Amino acid sequence: MASTAPRLDAARVRARVEAxxxxxxxxxxxGDLGVVRAVTTAADGTLTVELTPTFLGCPALPAITAAxxxxxxxxxxxxxxVRQVLAPAWSTDRITPEGRAKLAAHGIxxxxxAGAASGPVxxxxxxxxxxxxxxxxxxHSSFGPTRCQSMLRCTACxxxxxxxxxx
Amino acid sequence: MPETGRTLAPxxxxxxAETVPEAEACHAAxxxxxxLTLRLGDDALxxxxxxxxWITRAPTIEEDLxxxxxxxxxxxxxxxxxxxxxxxxxxxxxxDDLAFGRPDREFRNALLTELPNGDFAVTMARQLAHTHYAxxxxxxxxxxxxxxxxxxxxxxxxxxxxxxxHADLWTVRLGLGTEESTRRMRAGLEQVWPYTAxxxxxxxxxxxxxxxxxxxxLAALRTAWEASVAAVLDRAGLxxxxxSWQGRGGRQGLHTEAFGxxxxxxxxxxxxxxxxxx
Numbered sequence: 001m002a003s004t005a006p007r008l009d010a011a012r013v014r015a016r017v018e019a020x021x022x023x024x025x026x027x028x029x030x031g032d033l034g035v036v037r038a039v040t041t042a043a044d045g046t047l048t049v050e051l052t053p054t055f056l057g058c059p060a061l062p063a064i065t066a067a068x069x070x071x072x073x074x075x076x077x078x079x080x081x082v083r084q085v086l087a088p089a090w091s092t093d094r095i096t097p098e099g100r101a102k103l104a105a106h107g108i109x110x111x112x113x114a115g116a117a118s119g120p121v122x123x124x125x126x127x128x129x130x131x132x133x134x135x136x137x138x139x140h141s142s143f144g145p146t147r148c149q150s151m152l153r154c155t156a157c158x159x160x161x162x163x164x165x166x167x
Numbered sequence: 168m169p170e171t172g173r174t175l176a177p178x179x180x181x182x183x184a185e186t187v188p189e190a191e192a193c194h195a196a197x198x199x200x201x202x203l204t205l206r207l208g209d210d211a212l213x214x215x216x217x218x219x220x221w222i223t224r225a226p227t228i229e230e231d232l233x234x235x236x237x238x239x240x241x242x243x244x245x246x247x248x249x250x251x252x253x254x255x256x257x258x259x260x261x262x263d264d265l266a267f268g269r270p271d272r273e274f275r276n277a278l279l280t281e282l283p284n285g286d287f288a289v290t291m292a293r294q295l296a297h298t299h300y301a302x303x304x305x306x307x308x309x310x311x312x313x314x315x316x317x318x319x320x321x322x323x324x325x326x327x328x329x330x331x332x333h334a335d336l337w338t339v340r341l342g343l344g345t346e347e348s349t350r351r352m353r354a355g356l357e358q359v360w361p362y363t364a365x366x367x368x369x370x371x372x373x374x375x376x377x378x379x380x381x382x383x384x385l386a387a388l389r390t391a392w393e394a395s396v397a398a399v400l401d402r403a404g405l406x407x408x409x410x411s412w413q414g415r416g417g418r419q420g421l422h423t424e425a426f427g428x429x430x431x432x433x434x435x436x437x438x439x440x441x442x443x444x445x
Contacts, residue, residue, distance in 0.1 A: 053322075055239075055240060055243065055326060056240065056243035056244055056246075056247055056319075056322055056323060056326065057239040057240045057241070057242050057243020057244070057246075058243070059239070085318075086318040086319055086321070086322050087314075087317070087318030087321055087322075088321070089318075089321045089322040089325055090322075091325075140229075141229035141232065141233065142233060142329070142332065142333055142336075143229065143232040143233040143236040143237075143333075144232065145232075147236055147239060147240070151229075165329070167325050167326075167329065
């Protein structure tokens with residue numbers, strides 16, 4: 001546990017934490033995903049990283065927590081803490097423009113703006129196909145390969161592709 | 168069951184993320200809040216376990232994914248709720264202690280959540296009833312006076328709204344589908360509807376939580392729920408089943424015959440390898 005690494009300040013630790021790749025979608029980072037809420041330093045120098053889970057049952061959470069704990073040790077903060085913060089809830093609107101661009105380049109259509117939890121169900125027509133760019137796409141399955149993805153189908157090139165489900 | 172088996176033993180110190188902020192102040196024993204989080208946690212756990220039984224048996228691979236993803240969310244909800252309940256009831260039991268260490272008579276889920284899956288239409292009828300209840304309840308709890316529960320509920324409301332959309336789509340599709348799908352959807356509704364009343368049962372615990380501003384008045388919640396499901400059934404060309412007998416008892420630990428095997432299967436690994444870890 002004895003760490004010889006110099007203790008980096010909160011801002012630099014935050015940059016390192018935000019650079020951690022997401023375990024399920026390694027093309028984007030925790031920073032791109034918008035799950036890093038805050039990195040704070042207590043009066044005694046203890047660092048706390050606050051993360052917001054994307055989904056409460058997200059199976060990647062333990063892996064993310066462990067990866068962030070590793071980063072804390074590398075940054076000279078083996079006593080640093082990782083906390084989950086539920087409020088305000090994570091939304092796909094927190095994915096950064098860079099994150100959206102990386103997803104699109106990886107064949108995953110970025111999410112459209114999230115609606116309210118209640119009220120009329122939005123029908124997301126016209127998500128552009130990441131393969132041919134056509135907007136003639138339609139929902140195929142509300143659930144996809146990971147909890148945060150759903151499937152669309154392009155009627156132009158006939159490819160089925162995942163999108164990040166707006167929430 | 169996904170995920171929950173992972174933490175049979177306490178995780179290495181410093182590895183686990185602490186759940187939720189401002190925790191210390193909220194962890195004083197509170198029997199009523201402990202009872203509420205136990206009820207809702209058991210609802211989520213038991214329904215999640217039931218839905219897992221569809222895996223590899225759903226009508227299409229998309230439905231395998233859908234039902235297992237919904238189950239995954241529910242197990243996630245159960246973990247948060249049961250962990251909180253174990254803190255609030257003063258016993259210090261973990262989520263795993265509560266999920267895998269209690270006999271059936273100590274589970275407090277509503278009977279609706281343990282009903283056998285039946286055919287796909289029965290499961291969708293059960294999902295319709297439960298998801299509309301869950302969304303309305305969590306939305307109300309999100310504005311409640313317990314900050315930790317409110318934060319959880321705000322998140323859970325968004326997830327269950329997604330489950331509700333899935334149930335709504337299938338209800339309409341089956342209701343307006345073929346003669347056979349309509350018949351089955353109608354039969355599914357008739358089968359599960361008697362178990363919906365228990366969701367809104369009031370008792371001393373709920374009365375005190377309503378008075379404390381944690382829980383919404385259940386009669387008002389029921390009115391909103393009835394309007395909400397009726398609107399979907401109307402779109403599906405179906406009607407709300409006529410009032411009949413009402414099944415209840417789960418909140419008191421009195422479960423249906425199908426509950427024992429479900430729980431026995433869920434707890435079997437923990438019973439074979441007490442304290443085991445991997």
